[in-house]
Amino acid sequence: MFSDFKAALEDPEKVGLGEGVKLYGLPILWNIVQDSFQADAEKKSGGLPRVALEAMEEILARPLAP
């Protein structure tokens, strides 16, 4: 695994680790936590990115996350 990891760090998008990651809506949550996420001030200050980040951490912590 960690030889893959090293290769992935050098070129993360081409290693294929992201295949099948659309489950649980992780890509959507990922987009929300990015600086580039476009939202009105109300949504941002209302803590939407923080809620999305907490959800991501929770999903990725599940023992059998697919």
Added chain:
Amino acid sequence: MTTTGQGQRIYYLLKAVNNLRKGVSLYPSACLVMSIIEVIDSQSGGNDEQESNPTGQKAIQCVDDCLGFVDLVIASITEYDSQVKEALKVITRKKKAPIEQVEEHIFTGASTHRDTQSKLLDLLEFVVLSSNHTVTIQTKNIDVLWRIYVNSPNFTSDQVQFLQFINKRRQRPMRQMVDATGFSERGYQEVYLLSPEEQKHLFTSILCNSSTVDYRKLSAGIAKCFHTYFRLINRDEGHLDLSKRKVEVLDFERLVGMPSLWEISFDCENERARDDSRELLVDLHLRLSPAYDPKMKKEIMLTFLDRSMSSLAETGSDLSQEGSARKASSLV
């Protein structure tokens, strides 16, 4: 890779690491890096014997081997510092009203200044401690951190936050193997963010160097940092015994950093920094090891009195200066 779940974690770990490389989305990326590595570690049960069972330490080591994990965090801190400086320039240029609550201000992304700063420092601590010091901060990066946070901080609160971080006492549970089935946690042991070599660099090359630290303008936080590392370095060098309730001086003549301590004790304008330094200075003279020859003890005390009196005389000759009278009486 044992499960697809682990694959997803690694995927998002890589994406978060890439964000740190690019200096974007720093707060969420730092959070994700830490939480994913913690999950990888907890699910490995700390067992790194099998290649297919990665530990958090291994994950950190891998990132470090490829990118230099600490260098990456330092680059993120530097990048964020530049972003804040740039934002402040814009505010000045456009003659906007100054920021009232700096710590709550969002300079980039969706996270407040305080959250971003503290999370990046947390990440630095996490990388070093979770790797069991196989990854270290390195002396060159200590210079960078000192420059950013202490010599040219964007706000005083940044300096305070950094000094609290560097002065913080860290403990972790001691794990003991009870039987073949696992470990138990018994008591706590003190752990240090900086390696002995880094501690020595911070103390001798930065804190004891009057070209990097202005003793006259020293803040209470920097003075505390000086005292902390004075004790640590001199303990490690075998000049101080800190194991007893009160500090004991084993080798007074070879104490590292004494000229700087004298300078801070008499020249510093910050009353708290000056008083705390004097307290340490007096303690060092009063707590000489019983193994010391009484004649030698007396000589050390007389030298201390002579030097103190001459400093007092110097202060007294300049009584017209503001605060000098108070300074003189405090010395007596």
